[in-house]
Amino acid sequence: MNAHAGSFSIRTRGKGTYEITSQVEGVVRESGVHTGLVTVFIRHTSASLIIYENADRSARVDLENYFDRLVPEDADYFVHTAEGPDDMPSHIRMVLTRSSETIPIDHGRMQLGAWQGIFVFEHRHAPHTRSVAVTVIGQV
Amino acid sequence: MNAHAGSFSIRTRGKGTYEITSQVEGVVRESGVHTGLVTVFIRHTSASLIIYENADRSARVDLENYFDRLVPEDADYFVHTAEGPDDMPSHIRMVLTRSSETIPIDHGRMQLGAWQGIFVFEHRHAPHTRSVAVTVIGQV
Amino acid sequence: MNAHAGSFSIRTRGKGTYEITSQVEGVVRESGVHTGLVTVFIRHTSASLIIYENADRSARVDLENYFDRLVPEDADYFVHTAEGPDDMPSHIRMVLTRSSETIPIDHGRMQLGAWQGIFVFEHRHAPHTRSVAVTVIGQV
Numbered sequence: 283m284n285a286h287a288g289s290f291s292i293r294t295r296g297k298g299t300y301e302i303t304s305q306v307e308g309v310v311r312e313s314g315v316h317t318g319l320v321t322v323f324i325r326h327t328s329a330s331l332i333i334y335e336n337a338d339r340s341a342r343v344d345l346e347n348y349f350d351r352l353v354p355e356d357a358d359y360f361v362h363t364a365e366g367p368d369d370m371p372s373h374i375r376m377v378l379t380r381s382s383e384t385i386p387i388d389h390g391r392m393q394l395g396a397w398q399g400i401f402v403f404e405h406r407h408a409p410h411t412r413s414v415a416v417t418v419i420g421q422v
Numbered sequence: 423m424n425a426h427a428g429s430f431s432i433r434t435r436g437k438g439t440y441e442i443t444s445q446v447e448g449v450v451r452e453s454g455v456h457t458g459l460v461t462v463f464i465r466h467t468s469a470s471l472i473i474y475e476n477a478d479r480s481a482r483v484d485l486e487n488y489f490d491r492l493v494p495e496d497a498d499y500f501v502h503t504a505e506g507p508d509d510m511p512s513h514i515r516m517v518l519t520r521s522s523e524t525i526p527i528d529h530g531r532m533q534l535g536a537w538q539g540i541f542v543f544e545h546r547h548a549p550h551t552r553s554v555a556v557t558v559i560g561q562v
Numbered sequence: 563m564n565a566h567a568g569s570f571s572i573r574t575r576g577k578g579t580y581e582i583t584s585q586v587e588g589v590v591r592e593s594g595v596h597t598g599l600v601t602v603f604i605r606h607t608s609a610s611l612i613i614y615e616n617a618d619r620s621a622r623v624d625l626e627n628y629f630d631r632l633v634p635e636d637a638d639y640f641v642h643t644a645e646g647p648d649d650m651p652s653h654i655r656m657v658l659t660r661s662s663e664t665i666p667i668d669h670g671r672m673q674l675g676a677w678q679g680i681f682v683f684e685h686r687h688a689p690h691t692r693s694v695a696v697t698v699i700g701q702v
Contacts, residue, residue: 283425284701285563285597285598285599285699285700287597287666287667287673317425317426317557318557318559319557321599321664321665323666325674325676325678326677326678327613327615327675327677333522335467335513344501344502344514345513345514347499348493348497351499352492359624361620361623362620362624373615373621373624373625376614377625379518380520380660381613382663383521383522384461384463384522384524384664386427387427388555393463395464395465395466395467397467398466398467413675415666415673417598417668419425419599419699419700420557420559423563423564423565457565457566458565473607473661475607475653478642481650483641484642484653485654488639491639518658519657520660520661523661524603524664525603526567526603526697527567527697528695533567533603533605534605535604535607536605537606538606538661560565560697561564561565
């Protein structure tokens with residue numbers, strides 16, 4: 283059994299989804315784990331993680347538009363607005379999606395389905411550098 | 423320490439919630455793990471996982487109705503509609519719920535609360551076969 | 563490698579968010595794990611977990627108000643109302659947030675970001691005692 287701690291950063295161009303499947307795969311590979319699991323964790327409160335379909339870009343556009351409607355930037359009841367109108371919606375969108383995902387590993391590979399990718403969901407308008415911690419645990 | 427990879431499939435009858443607690447318990451039992459954790463992962467982008475109350479069926483009906491309202495099928499701003507009107511809402515409902523859940527194990531049993539069950543949440547109208555990967559890690 | 567099972571209870575004063583970062587840190591410390599991960603799991607269906615910004619109280623007030631609007635207590639289509647008007651919204655709010663979170667550990671510390679705290683999100687009006695299971699796995 284082995285526990286391997288890795289991490290990487292990703293530079294976003296502002297609001298949107300950014301696939302990180304290959305970066306996570308890289309950490310899994312360097313761990314040498316054959317059977318176990320990998321935890322992906324984003325170390326921020328205005329960006330989050332999703333597992334999402336990675337084949338058709340239009341599915342991501344619709345998702346992003348849906349979240350703009352679900353958590354509007356101009357809600358008049360927000361009081362935490364010192365950092366701008368996209369700050370509070372960012373926190374809420376993060377709560378409605380994920381901070382951590384854990385994915386089984388078998389035969390040295392993540393058991394993602396055919397259409398699943400791992401994405402950082404950036405909720406701020408401005409570009410940000412986002413730090414992702416990845417831990418792999420299992421039988422080498 | 424041991425890492426055990428299991429999996430099972432479940433045939434859904436279309437939209438709704440389907441309890442899989444006993445299937446997950448089966449994998450935990452066959453792993454022989456006494457202290458550790460189990461990760462449940464659904465390998466799809468139009469079905470998801472929830473941990474939910476498993477006593478009263480009406481709580482599940484209300485949940486399903488709520489999600490029909492929260493993510494309507496007839497939203498006129500969806501462009502990813504090639505697979506039908508239930509495709510894009512399925513992806514969003516998946517993002518709003520879970521792809522993975524990790525549950526502590528102690529004395530060989532999942533530490534679920536008295537009213538908690540693990541469910542597959544099917545978001546498509548048509549019946550589907552859904553694949554669930556289960557990994558157990560811990561002290562035998 | 564080691565697997566350590568811990569738990570604690572928290573008494574809520576009714577609806578709201580309650581930080582539990584230091585209790586989880588305590589279990590991580592007593593496990594002696596240097597590299598690995600910790601899973602936090604709430605054993606209830608009307609309270610949930612979130613990872614959220616822990617600096618400014620106003621961000622939590624806005625979040626709580628947002629959830630009151632997103633899942634209203636007076637929705638006329640709920641049928642599961644035997645336990646009162648806050649019961650069904652509690653279950654839905656739980657589904658929209660988290661039952662489990664898994665956080666990487668490196669050098670004996672959780673890899674939380676600078677502004678991240680772990681919170682119990684109590685969804686019932688009445689005070690409740692909430693049970694949280696914590697499992698730490700990794701290299702000592």
